[in-house]
Amino acid sequence: MMRVLWSTTKFYFWLTPSDSVSTILQNQIKFMFKKILIANRGEIALRIIRTCREMGIKTVAVYSTADRDSLHVRFADEAVCIGPPASAQSYLNIQRLLAAVEITNADAIHPGYGFLSENAQFAEICTQYGVKFIGPTPAQIRKMGDKITAKETMIAAGVPVVPGSGGLLKDVVSGKRIAADIGYPVILKATAGGGGKGMRIVLEEQQFENQWNTARAEAKASFGNDGIYIEKYVEEPRHIEFQVAGDRFGTVCHLSERDCSIQRRHQKLVEESPSPFMTPELREEMGNAAVKAAQYINYEGVGTIEFLVDKHRNFYFMEMNTRIQVEHPVTEEVIDYDLIKEQIKIAAGIPISGKNYYPEMWAMECRINAEDPFNDFRPHPGKITSLHTPKGHGVRVDTHVYSGYTVPPYYDSMIAKLICRARTREECITKMERSLDEFIIEGIKTTVPFHQRLMRNENFRKGNFHTGFLNTWDFKKEL
Numbered sequence: 001m002m003r004v005l006w007s008t009t010k011f012y013f014w015l016t017p018s019d020s021v022s023t024i025l026q027n028q029i030k031f032m033f034k035k036i037l038i039a040n041r042g043e044i045a046l047r048i049i050r051t052c053r054e055m056g057i058k059t060v061a062v063y064s065t066a067d068r069d070s071l072h073v074r075f076a077d078e079a080v081c082i083g084p085p086a087s088a089q090s091y092l093n094i095q096r097l098l099a100a101v102e103i104t105n106a107d108a109i110h111p112g113y114g115f116l117s118e119n120a121q122f123a124e125i126c127t128q129y130g131v132k133f134i135g136p137t138p139a140q141i142r143k144m145g146d147k148i149t150a151k152e153t154m155i156a157a158g159v160p161v162v163p164g165s166g167g168l169l170k171d172v173v174s175g176k177r178i179a180a181d182i183g184y185p186v187i188l189k190a191t192a193g194g195g196g197k198g199m200r201i202v203l204e205e206q207q208f209e210n211q212w213n214t215a216r217a218e219a220k221a222s223f224g225n226d227g228i229y230i231e232k233y234v235e236e237p238r239h240i241e242f243q244v245a246g247d248r249f250g251t252v253c254h255l256s257e258r259d260c261s262i263q264r265r266h267q268k269l270v271e272e273s274p275s276p277f278m279t280p281e282l283r284e285e286m287g288n289a290a291v292k293a294a295q296y297i298n299y300e301g302v303g304t305i306e307f308l309v310d311k312h313r314n315f316y317f318m319e320m321n322t323r324i325q326v327e328h329p330v331t332e333e334v335i336d337y338d339l340i341k342e343q344i345k346i347a348a349g350i351p352i353s354g355k356n357y358y359p360e361m362w363a364m365e366c367r368i369n370a371e372d373p374f375n376d377f378r379p380h381p382g383k384i385t386s387l388h389t390p391k392g393h394g395v396r397v398d399t400h401v402y403s404g405y406t407v408p409p410y411y412d413s414m415i416a417k418l419i420c421r422a423r424t425r426e427e428c429i430t431k432m433e434r435s436l437d438e439f440i441i442e443g444i445k446t447t448v449p450f451h452q453r454l455m456r457n458e459n460f461r462k463g464n465f466h467t468g469f470l471n472t473w474d475f476k477k478e479l
């Protein structure tokens, strides 16, 4: 049985569990969104527009005055200026986004990553307003958005988590007591954390107070919430995450892993799938845990379960990202699957198949940032005077920049993602090396030279690395 819900200008529908899959499939075209507003900018806005085009869905770009000349503005069917450069007055301004929905009559919003993508209140307001938020429900975002609640939920689901305080730390004295119980080294983490901020490693008790003050100040400044919890610091771990997808009928599957251990200050620089550390047994175990985690909260949408894996291949849940990830293309390349399309279909109520996907190829992504790697990765916005992007078999470049484009100083410094795909890891690295050599960006400094050196590093080539790898290797000394 199918019921149709009408709101003023848009319609919604839901399907009861008794609906047969064939009825749902027969109706899927009829109920696909007609117009999606993309509440984001840069490469991800363009990436979403591409899939919408292929699905026959119209798109609305929103932009700040700093992004007037952006490609997402040019390639969307409609574009609405939503304010000045500052994110708070444009991409994070819910009222202006809803006004853009109103004037364009969009029936869904895709939040991309960052900005409002994991903001439960925004998802809730969208629902109240009668526009579909392409992502999980506000309750699911809330449950996973707060890291302490997420860990508690995973403990209840029977998924292994990093040993830790299991709640917010009250003060330095009790914090020190808990740290001594867990055993040094420990890591202080912001419960509202993200992007590696508000996180401090404490090697011994003498450092505790200093690191506690720094973590709290950073958390307060970045998230307006200085709640801190404590975890055992897993030494020399791998960051391995599982892509999952779930639909509103309770079906959940995983799409294998990505290894994101090449990080600088807890921020990812290179991602690959599969992980060179993975074994078929571990993939089975971690994949099952990821599915169990998503199933426990009836997860609806695509999401990522992040784990830390120690050298003995013990794995621990770290957090769940309830949105599309920057590094989603490596998964798309190894299993030949459009994750944005999947997100849109799930949001439209189309059931997923439920089968797990396993990598058939090797893919790697280098994040190309407008930063000077020889100057402590300092942001380097400015005008791109000349641009040539690599091409050829197995090479994908997701970018919003072009020759003559000015990288604004207001947003994230990532300007492109270079993704290579090949049959083996060795071939993939060779392809990446040749593609990086072909990448010409003039006028600004970028992280291309860093990646070139990394691809030549012997330990990296052997798959012999962990999240602290960049602290142990001075790439500037390499030729």
Ligand code: ADP
Pocket (backbone or CB within 6 Å): 162, 187, 193, 194, 195, 196, 197, 199, 231, 232, 233, 234, 235, 237, 239, 263, 266, 306, 308, 318, 319, 467
């Ligand atoms: P964020 O949400 O800020 O990205 P995460 O919780 O995902 O923070 O952690 C980011 C990175 O920090 C991880 O990939 C890992 O390198 C490091 N990290 C986090 N928790 C621990 C831990 N308990 N032990 C060791 N490293 C950790």
